[in-house]
Amino acid sequence: MNEPVLRALGLCKAFEQGGVRIEVLRNLSLEIQAGERVAIFGRSGSGKSTLLHLLAGLDDPDAGEVWVGGARCSAAGVGERARLRNRHMGFVYQMHHLLPEFSALENVLMPLRLRGLTRRAAEPEAMAMLGAVGLGRRLAHRPAELSGGERQRVAVARALVGKPDIVLADEPTGNLDQDNAQQVFDLMQTLSDEFAVALVLVTHDQGVATAMHRTLRLDGGVLSP
Numbered sequence: 001m002n003e004p005v006l007r008a009l010g011l012c013k014a015f016e017q018g019g020v021r022i023e024v025l026r027n028l029s030l031e032i033q034a035g036e037r038v039a040i041f042g043r044s045g046s047g048k049s050t051l052l053h054l055l056a057g058l059d060d061p062d063a064g065e066v067w068v069g070g071a072r073c074s075a076a077g078v079g080e081r082a083r084l085r086n087r088h089m090g091f092v093y094q095m096h097h098l099l100p101e102f103s104a105l106e107n108v109l110m111p112l113r114l115r116g117l118t119r120r121a122a123e124p125e126a127m128a129m130l131g132a133v134g135l136g137r138r139l140a141h142r143p144a145e146l147s148g149g150e151r152q153r154v155a156v157a158r159a160l161v162g163k164p165d166i167v168l169a170d171e172p173t174g175n176l177d178q179d180n181a182q183q184v185f186d187l188m189q190t191l192s193d194e195f196a197v198a199l200v201l202v203t204h205d206q207g208v209a210t211a212m213h214r215t216l217r218l219d220g221g222v223l224s225p
């Protein structure tokens, strides 16, 4: 069996607010294999976004470990974590989180520029990826000049441009109408196949979930099939 692209072992996470302690994740474990597409289901407040933050190394678990690309993310410093994220992971959020002052092309260039590539070296990849999401003719548009569906497709291109092992997507179609949601979702599936990128997708949409390789439910702080 190959090494999983992402592994979480015994994650625990609690938040304390106003003297109340809420245990969000309780000894949660998860393994994602190369190219695997997994849906995560769960009611609002069940800890889906918290889980994705921990998987991304953006927040620390109270206990447990996250392994990415063969490295233990939870043991790495800030710089090394950023490097692991940039090398191995892509992200798509519910809100597009594109930089408003930058064009579609510049937004998609960003992950490659962070790797130290010159603009000249990175541009062919970024342009090809915008082409792959059907936005080859929107390179110079800023986010405000794009439709909601187009913005989310730019976000998908940005997540994939570095050919990560895995994309983490937190309700990526939650702000789109049904047609656009379907289009963005189809695109994520197709590109996940094309580039052999694994996908962890938080969704409320039963139809989307059943189209994935595996569906997990987050309830009571643990995942179950």
Ligand SMILES: Nc1ncnc2c1ncn2[C@@H]1O[C@H](COP(=O)(O)OP(=O)(O)O)[C@@H](O)[C@H]1O
Pocket: 015, 016, 017, 022, 024, 042, 043, 044, 045, 046, 047, 048, 049, 050, 051
């Ligand atoms: N930074 C935080 N501080 C305090 N409580 C938090 C924080 N982040 C999340 N929570 C709480 O943790 C629980 C899970 O939140 P979240 O992961 O956002 O759920 P979901 O994404 O499934 O809707 C909620 O009860 C939320 O209020």
Ligand SMILES: [Mg+2]
Pocket: 048, 049, 050, 170
């Ligand atoms: Mg959430």
